[in-house]
Amino acid sequence: xxxxxxxxxxxxxxxxxxxxxxxxxxxxxxxxxxxxxxxxxxxxxxxxxxxxxxxxxxxxxxxxxxxxxxxxxxxxxxxxxxxxxxxxxxxxxxxxxxxxxxxxxxxxxxxxxxxxxxxxxxxxxxxxxxxxxxxxxxxxxxxxxxxxxxxxxxxxxxxxxxxxxxxxxxxxxxxxxxxxxxxxxxxxxxxxxxxxxxxxxxxxxxxxxxxxxxxxxxxxxxxxxxxxxxxxxxxxxxxxxxxxxxxxxxxxxxxxxxxxxxxxxxxxxxxxxxxxxxxxxxxxxxxxxxxxxxxxxxxxxxxxxxxxxxxxxxxxxxxxxxxxxxxxxxxxxxxxxxxxxxxxxxxxx
Amino acid sequence: xxxxxxxxxxxxxxxxxxxxxxxxxxxxxxxxxxxxxxxxxxxxxxxxxxxxxxxxxxxxxxxxxxxxxxxxxxxxxxxxxxxxxxxxxxxxxxxxxxxxxxxxxxxxxxxxxxxxxxxxxxxxxxxxxxxxxxxxxxxxxxxxxxxxxxxxxxxxxxxxxxxxxxxxxxxxxxxxxxxxxxxxxxxxxxxxxxxxxxxxxxxxxxxxxxxxxxxxxxxxxxxxxxxxxxxxxxxxxxxxxxxxxxxxxxxxxxxxxxxxxxxxxxxxxxxxxxxxxxxxxxxxxxxxxxxxxxxxxxxxxxxxxxxxxxxxxxxxxxxxxxxxxxxxxxxxxxxxxxxxxxxxxxxxx
Numbered sequence: 053x054x055x056x057x058x059x060x061x062x063x064x065x066x067x068x069x070x071x072x073x074x075x076x077x078x079x080x081x082x083x084x085x086x087x088x089x090x091x092x093x094x095x096x097x098x099x100x101x102x103x104x105x106x107x108x109x110x111x112x113x114x115x116x117x118x119x120x121x122x123x124x125x126x127x128x129x130x131x132x133x134x135x136x137x138x139x140x141x142x143x144x145x146x147x148x149x150x151x152x153x154x155x156x157x158x159x160x161x162x163x164x165x166x167x168x169x170x171x172x173x174x175x176x177x178x179x180x181x182x183x184x185x186x187x188x189x190x191x192x193x194x195x196x197x198x199x200x201x202x203x204x205x206x207x208x209x210x211x212x213x214x215x216x217x218x219x220x221x222x223x224x225x226x227x228x229x230x231x232x233x234x235x236x237x238x239x240x241x242x243x244x245x246x247x248x249x250x251x252x253x254x255x256x257x258x259x260x261x262x263x264x265x266x267x268x269x270x271x272x273x274x275x276x277x278x279x280x281x282x283x284x285x286x287x288x289x290x291x292x293x294x295x296x297x298x299x300x301x302x303x304x305x306x307x308x309x310x311x312x313x314x315x316x317x318x319x320x321x322x323x324x325x326x327x328x329x330x331x332x333x334x335x336x337x338x339x340x341x342x343x344x345x346x347x348x349x350x351x352x353x354x355x356x357x358x359x360x361x362x363x364x365x366x367x368x369x370x371x372x373x374x375x376x377x378x379x380x381x382x383x384x385x386x387x388x389x390x391x392x393x394x395x396x397x398x399x400x401x
Numbered sequence: 402x403x404x405x406x407x408x409x410x411x412x413x414x415x416x417x418x419x420x421x422x423x424x425x426x427x428x429x430x431x432x433x434x435x436x437x438x439x440x441x442x443x444x445x446x447x448x449x450x451x452x453x454x455x456x457x458x459x460x461x462x463x464x465x466x467x468x469x470x471x472x473x474x475x476x477x478x479x480x481x482x483x484x485x486x487x488x489x490x491x492x493x494x495x496x497x498x499x500x501x502x503x504x505x506x507x508x509x510x511x512x513x514x515x516x517x518x519x520x521x522x523x524x525x526x527x528x529x530x531x532x533x534x535x536x537x538x539x540x541x542x543x544x545x546x547x548x549x550x551x552x553x554x555x556x557x558x559x560x561x562x563x564x565x566x567x568x569x570x571x572x573x574x575x576x577x578x579x580x581x582x583x584x585x586x587x588x589x590x591x592x593x594x595x596x597x598x599x600x601x602x603x604x605x606x607x608x609x610x611x612x613x614x615x616x617x618x619x620x621x622x623x624x625x626x627x628x629x630x631x632x633x634x635x636x637x638x639x640x641x642x643x644x645x646x647x648x649x650x651x652x653x654x655x656x657x658x659x660x661x662x663x664x665x666x667x668x669x670x671x672x673x674x675x676x677x678x679x680x681x682x683x684x685x686x687x688x689x690x691x692x693x694x695x696x697x698x699x700x701x702x703x704x705x706x707x708x709x710x711x712x713x714x715x716x717x718x719x720x721x722x723x724x725x726x727x728x729x730x731x732x733x734x735x736x737x738x739x740x741x742x743x744x745x746x747x748x749x750x
Contacts (some may be wrong), residue, residue: 174670174703180640181554200668201639205530206555208638289557291551293531298647298672317551321523323647326672327679334683354523 081399086270088121088134089382090114093149093313094359095262097377099394107393113145114381114391121267122383131267131275131309132170132193139166139189139277142263146228148379149261151187152221153228154281156235157290162226164281165295167203171274171303176202178295179209184226186219189279190195192295194218203295231284238285260375262294264311266303266363273363276301276309276325282316292316293318298326307332308339313378314351314358322350328362338365338371347372435619437470437483438731439463441497442610442662443708446498446726448743456742462494463730463740471732480520480616480624480658481542488538488626491612495577497728498610499537501570503630505584506639511575514644515541516540516552517540517665520623520652525551527644528558533575535568538628539613542645543567552644580633587634609724611643613660615652615712623714625650625658625674631665640749641665654714656681657688662727663700663707671699676712688712689720696721 092114099107121138125131143151154162160221166188167178177196180203184190191213197205204212214220262280269275278301280294293300293316300316302325303309319325324346331342339362347360352374359373361380369382373395381391410648430750441463448456470487474480492500503511515537516527526545529552540562544553553561563569611629618624627650629643642649642665649665651674652658659674668674680691688711696709699721706736708722710729718731730740 111467118709131502176670181557198636200666201637202669203640203645205638205640206532208636212637286550286556288548288561289554291552291554296552296645297669298675302672317549320551320646323651323672323675326647326675330679330683334679 064295084270084272085385086268087123087363087367087384088118089361089363089369090117090138090265091311091313091361092263092379094373094375094378095260097393109147110379110393111118111391113147114379117141118381118383119264125267125269128270131273134267135265135275135277136189136193138265139263139279140187141190143187143189143279148263149281150263150279152226154226155231155284158229158285158287162190162281166194166279167295167297167301168196168277169297169301169303171305171309176297178203180205180291180295182209183288184220185213186221189277216232234284260313262313264313264361266309266311266361268363268367274303274305274309276303276311278311295319295321298323302326302329304329308364310360310362312360315356318351318354318356339368343370343372404586413486414450433619433621435474435617436710436716436733436736437616437713438710439487439614439719440710441491441612441728442660443722443724443727444609446742453670458496459728459742460740463728466490467730467732469616474618477619477709480618481624483616484614484624484626485538485542486613487611488628489536490535492538494626497612499612499628500619500667501575503575504580504633507634509637511630513537513643515628516646516650517541517545517626518646518650518652520654520658525646527552529554529640529644530576530638534562535570538626583633609662611662613662613710615660615710616659617712619715623652623658624652625652625660625701627660632682642668645669647672651675651678653678656711657711659709659711661709664705667700667705668702688717692721696723
């Protein structure tokens with residue numbers, strides 16, 4: 053049997069057409085999920101301690117934040133932009149311990165930390181101990197995008213941010229009455245406590261207001277970001293876990309994205325965020341199993357407290373905390389949405 | 402057959418005696434190994450670039466350092482003390498980029514980082530961006546022992562160290578002609594380079610002189626420590642991996658102790674030290690396999706350069722680097738001892 057050149061060409065065209073159709077059909081059937089999950093800190097968040105107005109305020113801002121991040125993802129934006137813009141919104145709210153509303157250190161200054169990580173390239177950027185930067189997360193993003201460094205601290209980081217045109221605000225912008233009263237209260241209590249150690253009794257009464265976000269975009273890229281004012285009355289240039297890659301923030305397209313909140317030292321010592329990723333990668337844990345193991349076994353056994361949010365490469369979301377509550381919310385491309393503050397019967401989703 | 406109470410007592414005594422003897426014999430046969438391994442930085446360390454005198458100088462100090470650490474372990478000292486005192490000795494030598502001999506940042510200052518970790522408790526202490534502290538490792542140890550913090554930076558860390566009675570030295574103490582010439586050379590070259598990024602060509606010509614030590618003591622406790630001046634001409638308060646737990650330093654009695662050296666950003670992004678430990682714990686890798694995977698796969702694939710030393714809980718030592726050489730040495734309780742500088746045919750032991 054013989055074919056003319058024309059017949060061969062036609063058959064080839066037909067082949068190309070069916071292949072492309074199959075590919076398209078596959079894409080439609082297995083659409084890349086996208087999602088965003090956020091936290092606004094863990095601590096003694098109890099329904100009986102909050103007024104109806106307060107509950108509504110937190111609910112509103114959490115909803116606004118996930119909607120903002122989700123909208124970016126929906127329009128085809130990157131997970132990096134989604135987490136950065138979502139964190140920015142949370143930093144701008146005085147309700148959280150990040151940006152406006154950051155706690156005061158023992159010098160009466162707001163010293164803030166932030167970090168961001170790109171799960172595709174493992175590129176990361178972070179700033180620690182910076183003052184007067186309106187949105188520390190923007191400075192962290194610029195460290196990642198515009199330098200070969202990962203972590204910049206203090207005055208040097210501020211000079212860098214200034215050169216990059218990041219917005220600065222005077223001390224008054226960051227001042228919130230509640231945070232200042234907390235400082236005075238902690239300092240008064242600490243006068244009765246010897247030395248420089250953190251008073252563990254105070255710790256138990258604390259609201260941690262660190263903010264964090266993890267997103268998965270339409271291209272399957274994961275990003276994570278965290279921002280905080282650290283601990284009230286912190287001393288000696290203490291840096292917590294928020295600006296530390298692998299402790300407070302981690303993202304890896306192979307596994308998941310993570311953001312932590314709590315007493316940072318425990319998350320540093322356990323490399324909490326990296327550990328969640330490794331449990332998924334090396335031990336085939338689900339996101340839920342991994343975060344539960346790290347919070348309720350590794351962190352708890354050291355005496356640490358706090359919580360974490362996780363979003364894996366398949367769009368599964370998990371969170372866990374060993375405190376009374378954690379401000380948390382998510383929105384997924386399949387329509388799922390949750391906004392929570394208090395402890396549920398099952399604290400992992 | 403019947404036994405008197407006396408006979409039963411005698412038999413029981415005999416049983417106890419043989420059990421205790423067996424236990425003792427077992428202890429003698431399986432004595433807890435102890436060991437110390439150190440590095441003095443990785444880089445373009447080539448035999449043809451070093452004079453005989455230089456080679457001898459490095460050999461002498463590396464030998465002195467492992468002997469010091471080993472002597473502490475032999476006398477029953479803790480691995481924490483062994484690594485601290487060994488690092489102190491290396492910091493006091495102008496040959497390495499740590500303590501005396503630290504490189505200069507772009508302001509012409511020595512800004513040093515150090516960290517230490519206890520594998521038994523996962524307690525850790527670190528300082529970043531400190532000036533004029535004679536032995537930054539001593540400040541890191543005090544952060545671990547005397548505060549509930551892990552990481553202190555800059556002025557705050559210096560104030561803490563001062564209050565703790567840590568020894569300070571004037572700028573002149575840290576000055577070395579070679580390091581200052583390096584700064585001027587790098588700055589001259591950088592005037593032709595746009596912006597703030599690290600010149601990757603310069604990077605290739607560099608000796609990294611970070612120092613690190615890992616020890617396993619007679620009680621089976623592992624400790625790790627790292628100290629550095631960071632990168633020559635570093636800007637904006639850049640912090641590398643040396644003071645970051647899980648990146649530059651990690652210790653866990655369940656697995657191993659690790660200290661890293663190289664372009665810190667790659668070790669931060671891969672959580673290199675924690676990754677080695679996790680490969681041992683979760684994937685049953687040997688120390689040798691784990692360090693090889695992290696350096697030659699994970700770090701190298703990102704374009705990073707440097708090296709690591711590992712000492713596992715059974716006393717096995719491994720090291721690996723993707724640079725031309727790495728100052729490195731170890732001493733074990735079974736009599737093994739090695740002092741190396743250049744690349745061997747097999748770069749992992």
